[in-house]
Amino acid sequence: MTKRFKNKVAVITGAAQGIGHGVALRMAKEGAQLVLVDRSELVFELRDQLKKKKVDVLALTADMEKFADCHRVMEQAAEKFGRIDVLVNNVGGTIWTKPFEHYQENEIEAEVRRSLFPTLWCCHAVLPYMLKQQSGAIVNVSSIATRSINRVPYGAAKGGVNAMTACLAFENAQRGIRVNAIATGGTEAPPRRVPRNTNEQTEQEKAWYQQIIDQTVDSTLMKRYGTIDEQVNAICFLASDEASYITGSTLPVGGGDLG
DSSP: OOOTTTTOEEEEESOSSHHHHHHHHHHHHTTOEEEEEESSTTHHHHHHHHHTTTOOEEEEEOOTTSHHHHHHHHHHHHHHHSOOOEEEEOOOOOSOOSOGGGOOHHHHHHHHHHHTHHHHHHHHHHHHHHHHHTOEEEEEEEEGGGSOSSOHHHHHHHHHHHHHHHHHHHHHGGGTEEEEEEEEOOEEOOOOSSOSOOSOOOHHHHHHHHHHHHHHHHHSSSOSOEEHHHHHHHHHHHHSGGGTTOOSOEEEESTTOOO
């Protein structure tokens, strides 16, 4: 394993489970000092696991849908390590899956708060530190669901992530900061220990969710879901100096589905 992140401080949001958890493990192996952030206290389990491996790590609980929490996280990260070299914005995810006419007002707002605002707030919060350094790499986790079915509000939120990725890159390219995104395809992952939606699905909701699975697989050239490692590979590449001449890009990682 290379040491692409040796002497670099990386903030990873949504680090307790799934893709964020995988990014944390990979960057730890590659030498990073880590700030792990999650709403769930499960993030402290990962911290303890990494500390046993002598990784320099800070774990924080925060609600990344809140502007103040995002700014507090970056402030604490900078206080601990003196700098922030990498930010991986991984908080988000579909809460409900159904045709748009079945969404309620509060559900539409909740989807946008969950999958757009954590990235928007964290980019705003980290910029002062990266601008002071005149260096930094931001990787936003988007989705190929910007072209999909049964999750219009989520797709709209991730479309916003793609747009802000391009605009932030444009503003900051000559100030030493790169901003990219990956558009994740369907990804096999263990059952979430903290589910996004705690309500039991009705038979109709299960059928709508199955439509998403079928459409996702059908839209890929490879006709399968990806793995967490396949998403982690792309995130870590864009976060590393290997991608030093790449900014403003949203890289689809969806088996040929371009989103």
